[in-house]
Amino acid sequence: MIDKDKIVSVTKDYLVGATTSHGYVVVYNINETCSVPLDEANTDYQEIQEWAKIEGNNIIDNGA
Amino acid sequence: MALTRIQPAAIADDAVTADKTSGVIRPNAQPFLINGGFNVSQRYGETATSFVNNTYGLDRWKHYLAGSCALNFQQLGQASAIVTNLQSTSGINYTNCLYLDCTSAASLGATDQMSVLQLMEGYVHNPLAGKAMTLSFWVRSSVTGTYCIAFKEGSTKTYVVEYTISSADTWEQKILTLTDDTLANYNTNTSVTTGSSLEVHFTTRLGTTAQQTTADAWNTGNFYGTSNQVTWGTSTSDVFYLSGVQLERGTYTSATLPPFRHESYAVNLKRCQRYYNNYGGDNPRAFTFDGQYAAGSGNGVGDSYIFNVEMRASPTTSSSYTDLTNASSVSVAEDKIGAFIEATSSSSGRIAARFGASGYIRFDAEL
Numbered sequence: 001m002i003d004k005d006k007i008v009s010v011t012k013d014y015l016v017g018a019t020t021s022h023g024y025v026v027v028y029n030i031n032e033t034c035s036v037p038l039d040e041a042n043t044d045y046q047e048i049q050e051w052a053k054i055e056g057n058n059i060i061d062n063g064a
Numbered sequence: 065m066a067l068t069r070i071q072p073a074a075i076a077d078d079a080v081t082a083d084k085t086s087g088v089i090r091p092n093a094q095p096f097l098i099n100g101g102f103n104v105s106q107r108y109g110e111t112a113t114s115f116v117n118n119t120y121g122l123d124r125w126k127h128y129l130a131g132s133c134a135l136n137f138q139q140l141g142q143a144s145a146i147v148t149n150l151q152s153t154s155g156i157n158y159t160n161c162l163y164l165d166c167t168s169a170a171s172l173g174a175t176d177q178m179s180v181l182q183l184m185e186g187y188v189h190n191p192l193a194g195k196a197m198t199l200s201f202w203v204r205s206s207v208t209g210t211y212c213i214a215f216k217e218g219s220t221k222t223y224v225v226e227y228t229i230s231s232a233d234t235w236e237q238k239i240l241t242l243t244d245d246t247l248a249n250y251n252t253n254t255s256v257t258t259g260s261s262l263e264v265h266f267t268t269r270l271g272t273t274a275q276q277t278t279a280d281a282w283n284t285g286n287f288y289g290t291s292n293q294v295t296w297g298t299s300t301s302d303v304f305y306l307s308g309v310q311l312e313r314g315t316y317t318s319a320t321l322p323p324f325r326h327e328s329y330a331v332n333l334k335r336c337q338r339y340y341n342n343y344g345g346d347n348p349r350a351f352t353f354d355g356q357y358a359a360g361s362g363n364g365v366g367d368s369y370i371f372n373v374e375m376r377a378s379p380t381t382s383s384s385y386t387d388l389t390n391a392s393s394v395s396v397a398e399d400k401i402g403a404f405i406e407a408t409s410s411s412s413g414r415i416a417a418r419f420g421a422s423g424y425i426r427f428d429a430e431l
Contacts, residue, residue, distance in 0.1 A: 001119060001430060013395050015406055016364045022397040034382040035396040041258050041377035043431065
């Protein structure tokens with residue numbers, strides 16, 4: 001489970017050929033990585049939304 | 065007196081009530097609290113592991129910890145004398161228990177708190193709402209005195225029940241009763257669907273900040289016990305064991321409590337897998353894929369995997385494919401019923417992703 005205080009970065013993830021993102025790649029605890037779906041019932045997704053509200057935090061979108 | 069035969073004609077109609085029979089006449093019903101016998105431990109097996117705040121240990125059992133006290137948790141199995149002692153004491157073949165072992169003692173601070181808890185999903189909890197219910201468990205501790213169970217609706221409302229551990233290092237069964245809050249209040253405060261609903265906290269340490277003054281009643285606020293709660297963890301000799309946790313609809317005593325519903329390991333595991341799936345180690349073929357791409361840079365191969373049971377929510381995925389062939393990254397797109405896993409290549413040719421000996425893939429939809 002991700003703690004928003006330990007999130008390093010959040011980047012939108014895309015499958016090959018997709019034009020819309022299916023989720024986030026999250027780096028947390030310095031160097032751990034996980035994939036978080038766009039599902040409001042997912043507690044890590046909820047934590048990312050709280051993290052994104054904090055000034056200076058931005059979800060990176062490198063495009064498809 | 066042992067009951068060997070029921071003769072309906074001998075039982076007065078008003079002697080059988082819904083509360084008295086609800087726990088008995090449910091042969092296919094599943095326990096409200098999942099993994100109450102602590103049989104499933106997908107994350108750590110029987111390895112002693114540091115107890116970390118806001119993380120899960122044995123399946124479905126979460127940890128809250130604030131303050132300087134440090135401890136390990138561990139699943140104990142049949143090889144443990146503690147477990148065989150539980151069997152001989154209870155007369156029931158519990159094969160596992162949860163073990164807490166203080167590794168760094170600390171005096172109690174005002175904001176200290178420690179509990180092992182289960183967050184019940186709304187769909188699982190709903191039948192209990194507004195009803196009388198009974199929590200039963202077997203507990204053993206080196207620290208005697210008053211302990212607390214906190215039933216909570218998130219941080220909105222709390223009902224604390226106290227119990228006493230009378231003898232040090234001795235298994236004791238505790239049976240506690242209360243009336244659950246109404247479904248309307250759960251619908252307002254927490255969840256009646258796939259979100260977190262009733263929380264059941266086994267508290268072992270509690271500073272003054274989160275102490276409730278009145279036990280045995282629903283109170284507004286975020287509490288974990290009363291001022292009577294003993295302080296476990298002031299000595300590295302402190303240990304705590306828990307097993308046979310069952311939550312029943314209805315009011316029961318030791319004479320009427322329905323028997324612990326032993327599930328097969330497979331059934332118990334499947335219920336746990338609605339919230340967490342761990343693949344790796346001895347099942348490296350479960351999420352292996354291999355393919356060929358000739359189109360060049362930017363392409364990938366992938367495969368879809370269906371979960372054993374629909375998960376509570378689309379899960380978070382963490383993975384370690386330690387044996388990647390010509391693959392620059394692995395992407396995962398999840399939903400409740402499965403995941404599509406794709407390895408992208410930086411050049412044409414064969415692309416493969418397999419677990420190495422230490423590889424894993426984990427899907428987490430816990431509350």
